Amino acid sequence: MRISIFALAAFALASASCFAQRIPSQPNRAACQRPAPGSIVTEPAEIRSHNGVLKADLTYVDFTAPNGQEEYCYLSKHGNEAPTLRVKPGDLLILRLKNELTPLPDPAGNSTVQGPAAPAGNSRVTPMAMRVSAPCASATMTPLSTNLHFHGLTVPPTCHEDDVLRTMVQPGSASFEYKFRIPLDQPPGLYWYHPHVHGFTNAQVLGGASGALIIEGIQRVNSLLAGLPERLFIVRDQNLVHPDAQPVQSGNVPPPIVLRDPEGDILNSGTGGGKPAKDLSINFVPVPFPDYQPARILIRPAQREFWRVLNASAITYLDLQLLVDNVPQPVGVVALDGIPIDEDSNAPGTHAAADKNRVLWESHIFLPPAGRAEFIFNGLPAGAHASFVTRTVDTGPAGENDPTRPLATITVSLTAPELASRLPVARTPLPHLAFAWLGDVKPVRTRRLYFSEVPQDPKDPNSPTVFMLTVEGQKPVPYNPHSRKPNIIVHQGDVEDWIVENRTRELHAFHIHQIHFMLLDWNGVPVAEPFLRDTVNVAYWDGKSPQYPSVKLRMDFRDPRIVGAFVYHCHLLEHEDGGMMGTILVTRKVSHHTASSAPASSGRFRGSKVVTSAKF
Ligand SMILES: [Cu+2]
Numbered sequence: 301m302r303i304s305i306f307a308l309a310a311f312a313l314a315s316a317s318c319f320a321q322r323i324p325s326q327p328n329r330a331a332c333q334r335p336a337p338g339s340i341v342t343e344p345a346e347i348r349s350h351n352g353v354l355k356a357d358l359t360y361v362d363f364t365a366p367n368g369q370e371e372y373c374y375l376s377k378h379g380n381e382a383p384t385l386r387v388k389p390g391d392l393l394i395l396r397l398k399n400e401l402t403p404l405p406d407p408a409g410n411s412t413v414q415g416p417a418a419p420a421g422n423s424r425v426t427p428m429a430m431r432v433s434a435p436c437a438s439a440t441m442t443p444l445s446t447n448l449h450f451h452g453l454t455v456p457p458t459c460h461e462d463d464v465l466r467t468m469v470q471p472g473s474a475s476f477e478y479k480f481r482i483p484l485d486q487p488p489g490l491y492w493y494h495p496h497v498h499g500f501t502n503a504q505v506l507g508g509a510s511g512a513l514i515i516e517g518i519q520r521v522n523s524l525l526a527g528l529p530e531r532l533f534i535v536r537d538q539n540l541v542h543p544d545a546q547p548v549q550s551g552n553v554p555p556p557i558v559l560r561d562p563e564g565d566i567l568n569s570g571t572g573g574g575k576p577a578k579d580l581s582i583n584f585v586p587v588p589f590p591d592y593q594p595a596r597i598l599i600r601p602a603q604r605e606f607w608r609v610l611n612a613s614a615i616t617y618l619d620l621q622l623l624v625d626n627v628p629q630p631v632g633v634v635a636l637d638g639i640p641i642d643e644d645s646n647a648p649g650t651h652a653a654a655d656k657n658r659v660l661w662e663s664h665i666f667l668p669p670a671g672r673a674e675f676i677f678n679g680l681p682a683g684a685h686a687s688f689v690t691r692t693v694d695t696g697p698a699g700e701n702d703p704t705r706p707l708a709t710i711t712v713s714l715t716a717p718e719l720a721s722r723l724p725v726a727r728t729p730l731p732h733l734a735f736a737w738l739g740d741v742k743p744v745r746t747r748r749l750y751f752s753e754v755p756q757d758p759k760d761p762n763s764p765t766v767f768m769l770t771v772e773g774q775k776p777v778p779y780n781p782h783s784r785k786p787n788i789i790v791h792q793g794d795v796e797d798w799i800v801e802n803r804t805r806e807l808h809a810f811h812i813h814q815i816h817f818m819l820l821d822w823n824g825v826p827v828a829e830p831f832l833r834d835t836v837n838v839a840y841w842d843g844k845s846p847q848y849p850s851v852k853l854r855m856d857f858r859d860p861r862i863v864g865a866f867v868y869h870c871h872l873l874e875h876e877d878g879g880m881m882g883t884i885l886v887t888r889k890v891s892h893h894t895a896s897s898a899p900a901s902s903g904r905f906r907g908s909k910v911v912t913s914a915k916f
Pocket residue numbers: 807808809870871872875876880
């Protein structure tokens with residue numbers, strides 16, 4: 301069966317809500333200075349586990365770049381930005397996060413102190429003191445609040461692990477400790493970390509707040525990978541460095557007219573060119589509009605390599621391509637979203653030896669925001685003229701403009717530096733998965749969810765957009781962080797099918813925390829992928845078809861580690877911040893259960909019989 305994973309680009313705008321602005325920060329943030337356009341792409345610094353433990357400190361700072369960009373930066377204790385965390389299955393990860401974001405101005409224009417408030421002289425605790433002393437139970441989300449989400453990991457949604465609903469780390473508070481064990485059966489591959497504060501995630505991620513987390517052992521998936529040197533690329537987006545520049549005319553074709561959506565984002569021109577909504581960078585080397593001066597990748601002649609690519613963009617879709625003399629080259633995909641593409645063969649009782657070493661040779665790779673791909677790069681002969689580009693993605697008439705543009709030129713050189721990491725040659729097989737292959741499990745129920753958008757003022761189509769992700773049957777409302785009631789309740793052990801529809805004129809990318817899912821149908825076409833994803837693109841509606849574009853997903857709630865409350869949302873972060881998110885509660889398995897679709901009378905996060913450590 302032809303697996304249609306790279307055909308998922310397709311159709312479908314974007315918009316966003318504006319939130320409080322930060323003042324330009326003045327402190328010395330020299331350690332965070334980022335490379336200039338045209339720089340050589342270097343590997344992020346790495347922090348590796350030793351004797352089963354990875355212990356690291358991250359300081360979270362912001363700075364204002366000379367070009368006026370407000371940037372956010374994770375610094376290791378050695379001053380390296382956004383280090384890659386490299387762990388093995390079963391390792392203990394201990395990460396201490398110190399929030400050193402700079403204060404906001406008060407209405408009079410003075411900086412406010414964000415540290416603990418002075419005692420009030422009686423037993424009352426001031427709200428500020430509460431925020432600082434209770435990072436596990438904070439309801440306060442400000443542009444200065446932060447936390448971490450470990451995207452793709454099947455770890456508990458609890459404080460100090462992977463909770464984003466209540467965990468808020470405020471400036472001035474002590475280092476906050478994340479401490480959890482990487483599951484023994486977490487598939488080896490590329491995962492990542494980023495902040496997840498509702499309403500403020502977009503600004504922080506656009507500012508560069510993201511880093512990779514690699515689970516070692518991918519050579520255990522496929523013997524073709526043994527011994528290959530590895531390279532990691534993190535593509536991020538950011539606000540335009542030259543927002544007033546105009547697209548250049550090409551030949552006799554006039555540049556497309558720049559139109560904006562109600563949130564001020566540049567609309568999809570539908571031409572493949574024009575002004576992008578956001579600039580891109582590759583490992584922090586910017587490739588800014590309008591010149592798109594490419595970054596530089598140096599490689600050794602005829603060296604086969606293993607490439608891992610993360611789309612850490614807040615809103616930009618990528619459709620990556622490797623060109624030699626402008627001819628697309630195949631790359632051999634072995635994993636998506638951290639999961640091997642032959643994941644089905646790791647299920648218990650599967651005898652798929654013949655199917656081992658599966659590689660999908662593809663000439664382009666479609667990656668929605670948050671998506672990852674890991675692939676074999678075949679190498680290039682000396683003298684080759686090659687480039688790494690992203691092709692235009694049609695995000696829909698209401699989507700942002702993602703034109704075709706280069707990311708980097710690839711120079712083949714005998715003096716290219718040796719890569720720091722090389723996959724081991726030794727290859728012990730991966731353990732079987734704990735559960736039967738998801739594709740072989742009968743779902744206990746089917747739910748329908750849908751993305752929708754309405755103008756805030758129904759009489760004014762240019763008013764800000766309200767973004768929603770609604771369970772069919774419930775009232776469509778944007779996500780409310782103060783609500784105590786989950787949108788969906790499932791019992792641990794259940795497997796469900798979810799049909800996620802897009803009723804809007806722009807692309808959305810569905811993501812759920814804690815679990816991966818199997819893509820069964822894409823737009824009504826059965827695909828039954830033999831692997832799992834944690835983020836999937838949903839095509840946009842053409843405005844007239846009687847059926848909305850959709851994906852059908854098999855959702856896996858069997859793992860007992862995921863008991864608790866967590867979120868699902870659109871991973872275009874402007875949309876998520878704007879309300880395109882919902883909450884799910886996974887309750888501990890009981891012997892005789894009935895499922896609930898979370899009607900108004902169903903259990904609440906707190907006070908129900910539900911056994912959960914998530915204090916929502
Ligand atoms: Cu969206």
